[in-house]
Amino acid sequence: MWSTYLLTSRQLRQGRSVTWVMAHVTPVATAVTLPFSLLVFPGTITEVTWRAALFIVLLAMITGTVAHGLMVYAQRSVPVGVISMVQVSQPALAVTWSVLFLGSSVVGIQVVGMALVLGGLAAITYFTRRSG
Numbered sequence: 001m002w003s004t005y006l007l008t009s010r011q012l013r014q015g016r017s018v019t020w021v022m023a024h025v026t027p028v029a030t031a032v033t034l035p036f037s038l039l040v041f042p043g044t045i046t047e048v049t050w051r052a053a054l055f056i057v058l059l060a061m062i063t064g065t066v067a068h069g070l071m072v073y074a075q076r077s078v079p080v081g082v083i084s085m086v087q088v089s090q091p092a093l094a095v096t097w098s099v100l101f102l103g104s105s106v107v108g109i110q111v112v113g114m115a116l117v118l119g120g121l122a123a124i125t126y127f128t129r130r131s132g
Contacts, residue, residue: 010075018073022065025072029064085121092117 012021038045048056074083092114098104 007080009072010080013072013075018069021072022069025068026065085124088117089121 009021009025012024071083095104095106095110095114099106
């Protein structure tokens, strides 16, 4: 699914601005995910507090719009394969930041998984780099 998004947004980006792409992708994403979430979690929308709603809107704006907009912007100069590989490392980075800033704990198997992902990325980077 993720690779489909990357390739589709790259095709949309051809000859169009990031603003145009994001203005068309964001409403489609909302139209797809909102009904799904209302069906899967019926009645929970009334349990959302105003404070939680503020954080939901902030997260939607920051990660949903700004972060994806930067990714669409980067597609002009960074190969999609590189973007995809960097995205794979995000869970490991999220765990690292949660330990550093939130005091979360990590169990051994999580460390093993993160090491495998980051080691795999390092190996792919090392063995596929271009000489020149």
